[in-house]
Amino acid sequence: MSSLIDTYGRVHRDLRVSLTDRCSLRCTYCMPHDFAAWLPSADLLTTDELIDVIESAVAQGIDEIRLTGGEPLLRPDIVEIVARINAIANPPKLSMTTNGLALAQLAAPLVDAGLSRINISLDTLDRERFKKLTFRDRIHDVFAGIDAARNAGLKPVKINSVLMRGVNDDEAIPLLQWALAEGLSLRFIEQMPLDAGGAWSRDAMVTADEIFAQLSTVFTLTPVEVRGSSPAEEFYINGGLASVGIIGSVTRPFCAACDRVRLTSDGQIRACLFSMVETDMRAIVRNAELTSEQKREAMAKAFQATVKAKLPGHGINDPTFIQPTRPMSAIGG
Numbered sequence: 001m002s003s004l005i006d007t008y009g010r011v012h013r014d015l016r017v018s019l020t021d022r023c024s025l026r027c028t029y030c031m032p033h034d035f036a037a038w039l040p041s042a043d044l045l046t047t048d049e050l051i052d053v054i055e056s057a058v059a060q061g062i063d064e065i066r067l068t069g070g071e072p073l074l075r076p077d078i079v080e081i082v083a084r085i086n087a088i089a090n091p092p093k094l095s096m097t098t099n100g101l102a103l104a105q106l107a108a109p110l111v112d113a114g115l116s117r118i119n120i121s122l123d124t125l126d127r128e129r130f131k132k133l134t135f136r137d138r139i140h141d142v143f144a145g146i147d148a149a150r151n152a153g154l155k156p157v158k159i160n161s162v163l164m165r166g167v168n169d170d171e172a173i174p175l176l177q178w179a180l181a182e183g184l185s186l187r188f189i190e191q192m193p194l195d196a197g198g199a200w201s202r203d204a205m206v207t208a209d210e211i212f213a214q215l216s217t218v219f220t221l222t223p224v225e226v227r228g229s230s231p232a233e234e235f236y237i238n239g240g241l242a243s244v245g246i247i248g249s250v251t252r253p254f255c256a257a258c259d260r261v262r263l264t265s266d267g268q269i270r271a272c273l274f275s276m277v278e279t280d281m282r283a284i285v286r287n288a289e290l291t292s293e294q295k296r297e298a299m300a301k302a303f304q305a306t307v308k309a310k311l312p313g314h315g316i317n318d319p320t321f322i323q324p325t326r327p328m329s330a331i332g333g
């Protein structure tokens with residue numbers, strides 16, 4: 001049972017770990033194509049430091065870990081990280097969110113190391129549009145990555161898609177038809193105000209209601225009753241077992257059931273994606289004056305204090321909302 005309980009009674013069991021802020025794509029809704037304000041490499045947690053913090057989290061009841069980025073597969077030690085998390089006593093369930101570009105090479109070794117589930121980002125099926133959206137001509141690598149993930153036995157293989165008005169919002173139905181044909185689980189995610197360029201606009205965002213309405217012109221969608229702390233509202237399709245997820249982060253927030261806490265690649269913990277405050281774990285793990293036991297105690301206290309100070313929700317719909325300075329690419333999904 002997790003001991004990471006906030007003042008609203010939310011029990012935190014899920015740690016999202018950003019392994020790097022670097023990425024092999026330049027998705028327009030995430031970072032400008034010429035973005036270069038990367039975190040200093042010296043500030044990034046080493047493999048040992050990362051495992052120390054993760055062990056502390058697991059000791060306090062975290063039983064799910066999602067590895068994210070930037071792009072997590074850019075970490076040269078990614079297979080080692082997965083294996084060492086999987087070797088922790090009472091290991092947490094392990095998943096990853098990736099752009100899939102390097103999966104064709106890494107899916108099998110990641111599964112051997114203990115990875116079980118994966119989410120792959122794909123916002124279009126069209127090669128030219130992919131190039132426009134990501135400034136890279138690499139859609140074929142994503143498709144090869146999806147195949148490799150399935151062949152390696154990752155299950156489920158989920159596809160995350162972000163729709164933008166006038167850009168790819170005409171692809172909701174083709175994306176779902178493709179996912180159904182491929183046996184993949186698709187989730188649409190509302191675009192959130194966390195881009196590195198600060199260019200997010202509510203008008204350009206395609207809302208959960210709009211996505212539902214568009215899909216309902218072709219599919220009969222029936223709500224899946226059980227949701228729990230899952231960000232996605234799931235809907236059965238045409239009365240069958242296949243389902244589609246819609247994540248209304250902005251317009252249908254799910255903060256009341258949030259069970260997530262986050263670790264950034266430079267060793268900061270955040271109670272929420274939209275936190276304006278962070279707790280410095282890197283300073284603890286690198287404090288040469290502390291014994292290992294003292295470090296464990298200090299990390300436990302830091303996790304507890306971070307969760308205790310958690311706000312009820314993201315506040316995006318409040319007139320006082322301020323977009324955090326740290327972009328999504330340096331926080332992780």
Ligand code: SF4
Nearest residue numbers: 255258272273313314
């Ligand atoms: S916005 Fe923050 S509080 Fe809300 S679900 Fe996401 S991480 Fe949790």
